[in-house]
Amino acid sequence: MxxxxxxxxxxxxxGIGGALAEALHADGRHDxxxxxARSFPAPHRIDLTDEASVAAAAALVRDSGPPPRLVIVATGLLHAEGRQPERKLADIDPDWMARNFAVNTIGPALVAKYFLPLLPRHGRTLFAMLSARVGSIGDNRSGGWYSYRASKAALNQLVRSFAIAEARRNADALVVALHPGTVDTGLSAPFRRGVPPENLASAPTAAANLVRVLGALTPTQSGRIFAWDGGEIIP
Known part of the structure; x- marks a missing residue:
């Protein structure tokens, strides 16, 4: 990769982040x-809503071994503490919308701010962020889920912009967004009714799919959005 x-x-x-870490560990490619994670103790705790926390995590990586050639942001907010994606206009709440953007858009942007400069300037590098097909503007046929859709659409735009900037540092760099599909995790739990079993992936399967997709990408595909099966998603 x-x-x-x-x-x-x-x-x-x-679920997906943990499975990705295990898949990479088993692969043995990285030193x-x-x-x-936010739930980890220091010094491996990170809170994407706290810039100082993100900066500290980047400093730890910078000071503790070889530079990273792969960074994956496997975070996201869809529902929390009884709050669900909006189904109608009346459900729009500014605080909930701001929280979606803080976690799904601004937080990953802070990771890019502090971690992209750590990537080497030569040789293949990968910076990937988990997005979602529902963040596609061109693919939106059902509406609703306003905050989540908008925050992921904004993330996809950031990925494009980061890719352009990173290409100036390293012609072999890749910055992409990934859609893992419907995965058997807590994030998707309230929304899996009616999903056929064959369309629901386990976390290890989803991680293996994403690792395979990342391994097949070339620098000419930087700045784009890819699904778990390697297919490109329109912005």
């Missing part, structure tokens, strides 16, 4: 796997 170096998983306590 990349040359030797370290890998970083942000959100490693989640070190750095795992960060």
């Amino acid at each position: 990349t040359d030797a170096g370290s890998a970083v998983i942000i959100g490693a306590s989640g 070190v796997i750095h795992r960060f």
